[in-house]
Amino acid sequence: MIPTGTRLEVDLAALAHNFQYLKSKISENTLFMSVIKANAYGHGMVRIAEKLQELGTDYFAVAYVEEAIELREAGITKPILVLHPQLHTLEDCFEHCIEPVIYSVKVLERFSAFAKAKSLQDYPIHLEFNTGLNRIGIDPEDLPKVIALLQRNSQINVRGLQSHLAASEDHDEKEFTQSQISKFEELCDIVEQQLGYKCLRHTDNTSGILNYSDSHYSMVRSGIGLYGYGNDINYDIHLRPVASLKSNISQIRSIKKGESVSYNRSHKAEKDLKYAVIALGHGDGINRIYGYGRANMLVNGKWAPTLGIICMDMFMVDVSSIECAVGDPVTIFDQNYPARDMAEKAGTISYELLTGIQKRVRRVYLNK
Numbered sequence: 391m392i393p394t395g396t397r398l399e400v401d402l403a404a405l406a407h408n409f410q411y412l413k414s415k416i417s418e419n420t421l422f423m424s425v426i427k428a429n430a431y432g433h434g435m436v437r438i439a440e441k442l443q444e445l446g447t448d449y450f451a452v453a454y455v456e457e458a459i460e461l462r463e464a465g466i467t468k469p470i471l472v473l474h475p476q477l478h479t480l481e482d483c484f485e486h487c488i489e490p491v492i493y494s495v496k497v498l499e500r501f502s503a504f505a506k507a508k509s510l511q512d513y514p515i516h517l518e519f520n521t522g523l524n525r526i527g528i529d530p531e532d533l534p535k536v537i538a539l540l541q542r543n544s545q546i547n548v549r550g551l552q553s554h555l556a557a558s559e560d561h562d563e564k565e566f567t568q569s570q571i572s573k574f575e576e577l578c579d580i581v582e583q584q585l586g587y588k589c590l591r592h593t594d595n596t597s598g599i600l601n602y603s604d605s606h607y608s609m610v611r612s613g614i615g616l617y618g619y620g621n622d623i624n625y626d627i628h629l630r631p632v633a634s635l636k637s638n639i640s641q642i643r644s645i646k647k648g649e650s651v652s653y654n655r656s657h658k659a660e661k662d663l664k665y666a667v668i669a670l671g672h673g674d675g676i677n678r679i680y681g682y683g684r685a686n687m688l689v690n691g692k693w694a695p696t697l698g699i700i701c702m703d704m705f706m707v708d709v710s711s712i713e714c715a716v717g718d719p720v721t722i723f724d725q726n727y728p729a730r731d732m733a734e735k736a737g738t739i740s741y742e743l744l745t746g747i748q749k750r751v752r753r754v755y756l757n758k
């Protein structure tokens with residue numbers, strides 16, 4: 391096999407499979423929002439958006455206005471929700487037809503002032519309520535103020551009402567999650583009654599969709615599930631990891647007992663050692679927590695643990711007992727050895743490992 395270097399292989403057929411699986415969990419009347427923030431969890435935002443648009447997603451969500459503008463400039467036409475717009479970019483929403491999540495009175499005041507200045511009519515926004523995550527969101531006591539502002543403002547139309555669950559993947563927190571859901575429903579009822587029209591309701595992320603079928607409402611927001619992870623072994627078996635991170639051996643070296651390898655002499659050989667150098671480092675998203683043997687790479691069917699500190703552009707793995715040569719393929723994670731397993735062994739989660747894979751790593755799209 392000809393070495394093709396470090397690459398993140400992105401399997402669009404797996405993405406399609408996961409999309410269909412998640413869709414099969416919701417009713418036909420529930421809209422599906424694909425969350426593609428943070429470069430589509432590292433998979434490449436525009437290519438993933440194009441595929442999901444083709445598959446029939448109803449909505450997209452990103453975190454920031456800049457991400458939404460990039461999608462519009464790439465020709466994405468479906469509605470785009472921005473989950474956490476910053477005050478200084480609110481005005482940029484209008485020109486690109488981007489729907490902001492309004493998460494505080496302050497953001498609402500700013501946004502309505504812009505809408506008034508532009509004499510807009512019924513510009514779509516979504517209101518986020520804080521029901522217990524205590525991150526962003528309008529607190530119930532601010533509701534009268536928000537409603538008063540909206541009633542004076544025909545420039546704005548509340549298309550959606552949302553909240554975010556704090557522990558939808560945690561079965562020990564069912565009661566807390568149910569209380570968030572009830573609070574959300576109460577708030578939605580009040581807002582709709584006061585405004586005199588119905589809005590979309592959405593609160594479930596991937597684990598919400600899978601664990602709380604009563605709260606799908608009119609739309610769900612899925613991110614990690616699309617990429618093949620369900621935060622639960624019982625769901626993971628139905629999903630297919632989309633990304634595989636691969637490389638080839640750059641160099642093979644040997645050191646004798648007592649010699650050391652990597653920065654700060656971080657691995658001291660207790661016996662003679664043969665190791666391989668891989669062209670990936672913390673500058674590519676392989677965080678230093680994966681050093682010191684806390685991650686294993688697959689080399690010719692065998693596990694090779696990392697040796698010492700992960701450098702910026704490369705790391706070393708022990709191949710003392712593995713027959714291998716320069717150019718041989720190395721798997722960092724793939725469909726059989728998922729990113730979740732690698733991440734969990736080092737004390738983190740699939741989300742962080744995937745979103746951390748930097749632009750420098752070439753994406754290769756497969757569509758079998």
Ligand SMILES: *Cc1c(COP(=O)(O)O)cnc(C)c1O
Nearest residue numbers: 425554595596611612613614615
């Ligand atoms: C990131 C995010 C999601 C997607 O969550 P997953 O667990 O990846 O499905 C949904 N809603 C909000 C508000 C988010 O920030």
